[in-house]
Amino acid sequence: MALDDKRDDDKLSNHDGDSKERLDLFLEQGLSVLQTVYSGSIKALPSSFSLRTQFLEIVEATNLAHSEDMRNEILADMKRDFSKEPKYWDWLVRQEVIDLNNPESTEAVTADQLSRAIQVYEESIKFMPWASMFDCYAKFLMDVIHFKNHGSQSSEHFSATSHGIDPISHLLVVYEKAETMGCITEDLDCQHVSFLLQLEKVDEAKALAAKFCYGKFSAAVWLWALRFSIEMIFIQSNCTPNKAVLSSFFEPLRNVLLEVPISEAETI
Incomplete structure (x- = not known):
């Protein structure tokens, strides 16, 4: 056996x-x-x-x-x-440096990872100073801020005092850099203005929107719509409406409505 x-x-x-x-x-x-x-x-x-x-x-x-x-x-x-396409650099950061598609990894992102990711984007805009590259850069930082605020309960991630990194202030720098390098677009400017509103910086958002509405993006309907919504917030928060205040609001609105196509005017 x-x-x-x-x-x-x-x-x-x-x-x-x-x-x-x-x-x-x-x-x-x-x-x-x-x-x-x-x-x-x-x-x-x-x-x-x-x-x-x-x-x-x-x-x-x-x-x-x-x-x-x-x-x-x-x-x-x-x-x-x-390597000459923005989508490659954006993918490289999101997949290889920080996997923003993985909820578990986003909760454990370190300041060192964020620093390396920023280095990749900074390197990319040296070779590709394009609006599309800045758009990827800005949206990445917005995602990081989103996960910081909603993904992890730890206040240590991206702490400006302990690591010298603040994704919020860095995003503002990115928007300003895009403008300085001549890469600003209507969409990037709307993102910048909207982000200032999220930070409750109404005065800064109002000034920035006015700057571009009377400048490079005078025909940008979405930007005008955003500007008028900010003006309404500003009026409601800071003063009692009178003839002068209402005139300063409705006169620009009237001029814009006369300039833009009817189909686009509905947006405003």
């Missing part, structure tokens, strides 16, 4: 050994197949950024032999082919 048990154990041992060898072979060949598919795919669709990220997700989700080498290859190819 003992001899039979030993034979059974030997069979199981041999079976386990064969299974491991087959698994190792599969993992080895699996990576080779994936590399072949990857090479063919990027040749067929060289400008597809989402294709690269999907392959990266597949590699990271598998346990193929030497998968780390392929991951590094994909990352290197992405930098080579997309």
